[in-house]
Amino acid sequence: MLQVILAGHTLDRELVRALRAGELPADVEPTPETISAAYARISRSPDPVPELRAQARRDVAASRKSNRTIVFRMGHHSVAEHVTLNFDVLGVSRLALEALEDARLCSYTEKSQRYVTFGGEHVVPEEFDGGDRERFERVVGEQIGFYRKAFERLHEWQRRRHPEQLGTKLGQETVEGWAKEDARYALGLATETQLGFSGNARNVEHVIRKLRHHPLAEVRGLSRALFDAAxxxxxxxxxxxxxxxFREAFGREVSDAFVRRGRETIERLGRAAMAGAPAAGPEDRPRDGDVTLVDATPEPDVAVVAALLHGASGRSWGDCRERARALGEAGRSALVREALAELSEFDAVPREFEHAWFTMEVVLSAACYGQLKRHRMMTFTPQAYDPGLGITVPEAVAEVGLEGELRALADRSASVWAELARRHPRAADYVLLNAHRRRVLVTLDLREVYHVARLRMDRHAQWDIRRVAGSIVALARRAAPAAAALACGKDEYAARRAGG
Ligand SMILES: Cc1cc2nc3c(=O)[nH]c(=O)nc-3n(C[C@H](O)[C@H](O)[C@H](O)COP(=O)(O)OP(=O)(O)OC[C@H]3O[C@@H](n4cnc5c(N)ncnc54)[C@H](O)[C@@H]3O)c2cc1C
Known part of the structure; x- marks a missing residue:
């Protein structure tokens, strides 16, 4: 069952000290709000910051009043960012988590289906009752049954293939992890998980507001629970x-028509505009695996090198671009290599690399989507899941002879999905598998390409995201051979930097 617990929050150090010493006066409330109230006063007060904090601590009622006025009436929302809130979220479905993790300025750490065995815990969506609930439970039961069977078969197979791992506890866990990693493609999006979720008060408010009108009842419940906890x-x-x-505080209605209906309007307009639109025909766009490059900065290498010259030279952009062009590919490559010569795998590439961007269309499984969406520095807009795009079958599942059964399970889940979707167009997704796929449009700059490559092309990364990250990087390298030359997994970085 969904549960949200406030786990922690910012607190003025003086309040922490007084609490520890048992010296907090009974009428002083240890609230994080005094920090934002004190910081909000910095812009207009000559008093030193520690004194502003002391004033805010002494009069919490005045602090709250000034927060309301400064943050909401005057629109100085950024002062709410000085307060961080942490939440334990339990009993939430993978599907609801997609809505939560859409907020890119927050932080998440969730139970991994790669490392933890699932015992069949799943959310039963409020939307389904009677026959729909029975249909849902039946197919979820089949999914869990297949997951257990696949896990056992895969575990046995991995043990036979890797006897060298079995001598240590770590090795045994690694082998077990490989089996879980692949068995989970049979788990549905109703599967329950838990996570730690942290954000500053401004972002938490944004999340609560956005989720409040979400089409899934579970997500609306999550919004209410976060609101109560915060x-x-x-x-x-x-x-x-x-x-x-809002009405109580400001005597007027909050304008929330767009949060309520904006997405619905966009979907309606999109469907109407695309109805009967002819297929574009075979397109000649660069493609690698399931990733297609649909748009990019013209001359991305020139853009990055020109930006490096621009920051350093005091010359105009036009002059720098002409020089970057005149250097030719070899000159640009040499300049980038020299600029990054001392960059370690822990350092971000310079910001100038953000001047080259790429838009890519990616077709990926729900399991892979769950990982790619965690990269917050990219623009990420998904389509709905589409069983028509087929499923991603782990190679190991095929090796142990379970591909046919996984495909049959996916087909049965998709037909229950189609039946449920007639009455519950959004909640039907709960019955889809981690193996089902969707299309996503991603716009990312070259700096984020480097970051994704470093983490997701590395040998520790899971194979599905490794493949997608590899394709993203291959396309970026094709478009920007000089600037993207060192984008790779962190395990390969030293060799690549040395010129390998
Ligand atoms: C091998 C592996 C195993 C993983 N296992 C798990 C797991 O079990 N559970 C789980 O929940 N996740 C897991 N992850 C996901 C991981 O924790 C990150 O959420 C994900 O890789 C996104 O990377 P990122 O946060 O570094 O960068 P991005 O979100 O891509 O951001 C790029 C960079 O921007 C900066 N940045 C972005 N947002 C912030 C912020 N709010 N504060 C500070 N800096 C920020 C950082 O410098 C960051 O490196 C795993 C990842 C890998 C590679």
Whole structure:
């Protein structure tokens, strides 16, 4: 069952000290709101910051009032960013998590289906009752049954293939992990998980507000639970997401028509505009595996090198671009290599690399989507899941002779999905598998390409995301051979930098 617990929050150090010493006066509330109230006053007060914090601590009611005025009435929302809130979220489905993790300025750490064996815990969506609930439970039961069978078969197979690993506990866990990693393609999106979720008060408010009108009942419940937990300690910073609280505080209605209906309107317009649109025909766009490059900065190498020259030379952009062009490919490559000569696998490439961007269309499994969406520095817009795109079958599942059964399970899940979708167009997705696929449009700059490559092409990365990251990098390298030359997994980096 869904549960949200406020796990922690920012607190003024003086309040922490007083609490520890048992010296906190009974009438002083240890709330994080005093930090944002004090910092909000910095812009207009001549008093030193520690004194502003002391004033805010002494009068919490005044701090709350000033938060309401400064953050919401004056629109200085960024002061709410000084308060961080942490939440334990339990009993949430993988599908609902997609909605939560859409908020890219927050932080998440979730239970991994790669490392933890699943015992069949799943969310039963409120949307389904009667026959629909029975259909849902039946197919989820089949998914869990197949997961167990696949896990056992894969585990046995991996043990036979890797006897050298079995001598240590770590080795045994690694082998077990490989089996879980592939068996999970049979798990559905209703599977329950848990996570730690942290964000600053501004972003938490944004999440609560956005999820409040989500089409899935579970996600709306998550929004309410986050609101209740955040309101426990920061009521003056969580106002916009509650129309009643907003009305009470400001005597007018909050305008939330777009959060309520904006997405629906866009979907309706998109469907209407595309109805009857002819297929574009075979397109001649660079492609690697399931990734297609649909757009990019013209001359991305020139853009990056020109930006490096621009920051250094004091000359105009036009002059720098002409020089970057005149250097030719070899000259640009040499310049990039020299500029990055001392870059280690822990350093971000310079910001100038953000001047080259790429838009790619990726077809990927739900399992892979769950990983790629965690890269927050890219623009990421998914289509709905589409069983028509087929499924991703792990090679190991085929090796142990279970491909046919996985495909049959995916087909049965897809027909239950189609039946449920007639009445519950969004909740039907709960019955789809981690193996089902969707299309995603991704725009990322070259700096993020480097970061994704470093983590996701590395040998520790899971094979599905490794393949997609490899394709993203291959396309970026084709478009920007000089600037993207060192984008690779962190295990390969030293050799590549040395010129391998
Ligand atoms: C092998 C492997 C195993 C993993 N296992 C798990 C797991 O079990 N559970 C799980 O939940 N996740 C797991 N992850 C996902 C991982 O924790 C990251 O969420 C994911 O890789 C995104 O990378 P990132 O946060 O470095 O960068 P991105 O989100 O791509 O951002 C790029 C860079 O921007 C900066 N940045 C972005 N946002 C922030 C921020 N809010 N604060 C500070 N800096 C920021 C950082 O410098 C970051 O490196 C795993 C990843 C790998 C590679």
């Amino acid at each position: 309101s426990e300690v920061a009521p003056s910073l969580i106002i916009l997401s509650d129309p009643e609280r």
